[in-house]
Amino acid sequence: MVTIRPLRIDELEAALRMKNEGWRQAYEGRLESGVLAGLDDTVEAQAEAWRMGFDTQDSVPFVAVDELGKIVGIAAGGDARGESPPAAVELFMLYVLKQYYGTGLGRALADAAIGDAAACVWVLEGNERAIAFYRKLGFTPDGEREQLSERWNGLYEIRLVRSAQTPRPPATGGSASVLQQTGK
Numbered sequence: 001m002v003t004i005r006p007l008r009i010d011e012l013e014a015a016l017r018m019k020n021e022g023w024r025q026a027y028e029g030r031l032e033s034g035v036l037a038g039l040d041d042t043v044e045a046q047a048e049a050w051r052m053g054f055d056t057q058d059s060v061p062f063v064a065v066d067e068l069g070k071i072v073g074i075a076a077g078g079d080a081r082g083e084s085p086p087a088a089v090e091l092f093m094l095y096v097l098k099q100y101y102g103t104g105l106g107r108a109l110a111d112a113a114i115g116d117a118a119a120c121v122w123v124l125e126g127n128e129r130a131i132a133f134y135r136k137l138g139f140t141p142d143g144e145r146e147q148l149s150e151r152w153n154g155l156y157e158i159r160l161v162r163s164a165q166t167p168r169p170p171a172t173g174g175s176a177s178v179l180q181q182t183g184k
Helices: 008-029 033-037 039-053 107-114 128-136
Strands: 002-006 061-066 072-077 089-096 119-124 140-147 156-162 178-180
Touching: 002 089, 002 107, 008 033, 008 061, 008 072, 008 089, 033 140, 061 107, 072 107, 072 178, 089 107, 119 128, 128 156
Parallel strands: 002 178, 089 119
Antiparallel strands: 002 061, 061 072, 072 089, 119 156, 140 156
C-alpha cells in the first residue's frame, strides 16, 4: 500500500533524493551520465532552499510513501508561471520510481497536486512515455516549445495543456494499492 500525503519539512532531503532517482530513471540516455550521477551532490543546498520557502499554508508538494516509510513518488502544482499562461494551474513536477510505472500512482499524485483543474505541464520533448502518460490525463501539446539550459544538452521541452476535467471516481486496480490522504 502507498499513501499520498503532503510533504513534511523533515522529509525534504529524502524527497529530493527520490526526485533525483526519478530523474536518473526517466532521463538516462538523454542527459550526460555525469549530470545524472552528480544530482545528489547539491541535495543539502536544495533542501535548505526548499526549507526557506516551505509554508504548510501554501502549495506543498505531495509525496507517495510506501509501507516502510520510503518516498516513492512526488508531485507539485500551483499557480502557473510565465506571462499569459494557458491555464491558471501548472503541474511543476511529477516523478515516481520506475517500479511504480503503470500502477496508477502517477495519476493519483497528479490528482493530489492539481486535482481536476485546467492545467499545463512542461515535458521533455521526445520523452514519449511521459507524453503518453499526460495524454491519458487529458493534456495535449499546445505548440509551445522552449530550449533548456546547456545542462540539458540543447534539448527542448514542450508544453501540454488540458481543460478542466470531470471528476473521476478513485482509481482501483494496478499493482499498487493507493490510499490518498490529502491532509488539507
